[in-house]
Amino acid sequence: MTDQLLVLVGPDLADDVARCAAAAGYRMLRADPDHCRREWPRADAVVADVSATRVLAELGPPRRAGVVVVTDHEPAEDIWRCAMRLGADRALTLPSEESILVGLLTDLRAPQANPAGAVAVVGGHGGAGATTLAAAVALVAAEDSARVLLFDVDEFGAGIDLTLGIEDRAGLRWQDLTLEGGAVRARSLHSALPQVNDRLSVLAPRRESRLPISVDAVIATMDAGRVNGDTVVVDLPRTAGVVSDAVLDSVDLVVLVTSAGVHGVAASRTVAAWLDERGIAAMSAVRGPAPSGLRAAEVATAVGLPLLTAYRSDPGLPGRMESGRLRVPSRSPLGRAARAVYRKVAVGERLVA
CATH class of the missing domain: 3.40.50.2300 (Response regulator)
Structure with a gap:
């Protein structure tokens, strides 16, 4: 190349x-x-x-x-x-x-270590499953990557740390970071954050705090991870704002998650239009089954984004998550979808909106 x-x-x-x-x-x-x-x-x-x-x-x-x-x-x-x-x-x-x-x-053309990819996962509508897919992508990436940073920038959500079962682990949350135009080192960041394992660190909002997430903190931590060669995965809310803009300006790919129903597709079209207006490279992940019998490719066409992956809902997943943390078997529908997203970003190909 x-x-x-x-x-x-x-x-x-x-x-x-x-x-x-x-x-x-x-x-x-x-x-x-x-x-x-x-x-x-x-x-x-x-x-x-x-x-x-x-x-x-x-x-x-x-x-x-x-x-x-x-x-x-x-x-x-x-x-x-x-x-x-x-x-x-x-x-x-x-x-x-x-x-x-x-x-x-x-x-300068001598071989150098390339920064790993960065991907944001956003739901096309409420209950689409974006947080679950983002967590799954991070877990899959941690199997292959030396370091993974998983960011949850939805200050009104339940928290991706809860999805992973690490909500009680010690470490910094977004509201603890006060970086005004400053820089942060990725190694120091990993040691300061709650960790799922020695490869995957998580930065989520502090649920009891009403302080907004600092856009300077988002920019500094994303930059630190990418320059260090970490794979960065972001659970992104479907609302515009300075934090969402900062994430979209930094990632290589946005994956929009939608269910295959009529209402899900209609809502997801609005989010897809928002991404298109910003010139973002985006693809869709379709979660079935479709009540109307539509195929995943047809759903993606209706949303207006290329299809990256399609997978079936796991009816037992919510119950298992209530009693523990998210686990992603490699052969499960969620595991295969997460692997497809990770492969798209890990290959380092240039994605064009």
Whole structure:
């Protein structure tokens, strides 16, 4: 696969950077510096101009390797401080230093560990089963991934920690995190959160608290996990807001869960339209059976999203969860659906809305 170069430059430098990218063997990925949180950890290298560097320094994405600042004039002194916050240690003047930029980009093509994928699971309607599927995806991912972070950002829900049977375990909840534009290290985060096992850590709201979840905390923790190579799974409410927007700006894929009934499909179409308006790469997971006899592919078409997986409800699951925590046998319908979602994100393919 061709290496990706995240290009955050204005039109005055676009042609110069394009020549360098082509010479070094990169495919250019253009983005707005205000909305590049999804691309920031996944690109193999980043080229940013002075304006983008200032914007990024204010937004505070995690430091990363492979960042180069470019300019067409001598940069101001404050640019060095901004660049160092991002992980950049070079500022090059174009076009006079194009050969140096090509050399740097070529050197950066050495194999590096890629960040793992991030997926959000959202219900198309009440009772769709999004929380259960999100928890199942995290459990399946923990069987293969070195580290998994499971985030529940629905402050009015019962809590995904309850689904997993770890609601009484010690550790931080969302309301305990006060990160205003700051960064957090993934290793410290794992040790501070309630854990299902040594691979899966969970961050959920504190049910007795009425404090809102901090969007800065959501951004910092998602960035930390992705840069560290953790698989990130988010149980996302079907309501718009700054927290939901921050999640959608960071994940690679959104899976919309819907039952196969008429009312479920009608409600899910509204959520699918919301995702489409934001340009989000989304697919559907259809939970049957369909009372009307519709096939899963027909349900997905009616919702307006490609079908990722379909699975039958397990009538015994609610009773088992009442008496313990969620277990996901690999051959169960839920287990196969969760594995399909995890595989889609784990392969690291670029998903386009």
